[in-house]
Amino acid sequence: MRIAFLSDIHGNYTAFQSVLKDLEMQKIDQFICLGDTVTMGPQPVEVLKALRQLDCLYIKGNHDAAVLDPERSEQYEITHYLAPDLYWCQKQLTLDDRAFLDAFNPMLNLTLPNGVKILAFHGSPLSSTDIIQATTPPELLDKYFAGQNADIYIGGHSHIQMIRRYGEKLILNSGSIGNAFKFAYSPGNIPSLLPWAEYMIIDQIGDSVSIDARRVYFDTDELQRIIKETDLPGSAWWLRQYAK
Numbered sequence: 001m002r003i004a005f006l007s008d009i010h011g012n013y014t015a016f017q018s019v020l021k022d023l024e025m026q027k028i029d030q031f032i033c034l035g036d037t038v039t040m041g042p043q044p045v046e047v048l049k050a051l052r053q054l055d056c057l058y059i060k061g062n063h064d065a066a067v068l069d070p071e072r073s074e075q076y077e078i079t080h081y082l083a084p085d086l087y088w089c090q091k092q093l094t095l096d097d098r099a100f101l102d103a104f105n106p107m108l109n110l111t112l113p114n115g116v117k118i119l120a121f122h123g124s125p126l127s128s129t130d131i132i133q134a135t136t137p138p139e140l141l142d143k144y145f146a147g148q149n150a151d152i153y154i155g156g157h158s159h160i161q162m163i164r165r166y167g168e169k170l171i172l173n174s175g176s177i178g179n180a181f182k183f184a185y186s187p188g189n190i191p192s193l194l195p196w197a198e199y200m201i202i203d204q205i206g207d208s209v210s211i212d213a214r215r216v217y218f219d220t221d222e223l224q225r226i227i228k229e230t231d232l233p234g235s236a237w238w239l240r241q242y243a244k
C-alpha cells in the first residue's frame with residue numbers, strides 16, 4: 001500500500017507538474033492532499049484542475065479556507081501583506097472551484113492493511129493554523145494529539161519537511177510542493193523559498209512501514225516567466241526567490 005501526501009502547492013503549478021511527473025513512476029494507491037492548494041502562486045486554477053484528475057482525498061488548509069472568506073483572513077492567521085494575493089486568487093476561481101475547496105475535510109483517519117493507523121491534517125488535529133515543527137515542545141504535542149490513537153501523524157502547513165519520533169508515535173510533515181521554506185517561519189520574517197518541491201510517500205509492505213521524503217527540482221525559470229505574465233500582487237517576492 002503506497003500513499004502519497006501532497007501539501008501546500010499554493011498555486012505553483014510548475015512545481016506541481018514536476019511532482020506529478022515524479023509520481024508517474026511511484027505506483028501510488030491513494031493520494032492525500034493536506035491542504036493549501038491555492039493562493040500566493042500564479043496558477044491556482046491549473047492546480048485544482050490537475051488535482052481533480054487524481055484519486056485524491058482532501059484536507060482543508062488555512063489558505064483554502066481564507067480564499068473563500070478573505071475578509072476574515074486574520075482568523076486563518078494569514079499575514080496582512082498576503083491579503084491582496086488572497087483577493088487575486090479568489091477572482092481567478094470559478095464557483096465550482098470554490099465549492100470544491102469548501103468540501104475539503106478538516107482531517108482524515110486511515111488504516112493501512114497491516115493495522116497501522118494514520119491521522120492526516122493540515123496544521124494539527126485541533127486547528128489548520130497550528131504549526132508543528134522539529135522544535136515544538138512535547139507538552140504542546142501532548143495537547144495537539146490528546147485523545148488521538150493513531151500511530152502516524154502527518155500534516156503540512158509549516159512548509160518544512162519533517163520526520164520526528166514522539167514516544168511510540170511518528171510525526172511527519174510532507175513539506176511543501178509549491179512553497180518549500182528555507183527556514184522555519186517566524187512572525188515578522190518574510191520567508192525565502194527553495195528551488196524544489198517536497199512531498200512524501202508512506203509505503204507499507206507486510207509488517208514494514210517506510211517513509212520516503214521526496215524532493216523534486218522544478219524549472220524556476222519557467223515559473224518566473226509565468227509570474228511575469230500575470231498581475232499577481234506578490235510577484236516581486238516570487239521573482240526575488242529565484243533571482244540568479
Ligand SMILES: [Fe+2]
Binds near residue numbers: 008036061157159
Ligand atoms: Fe501553506
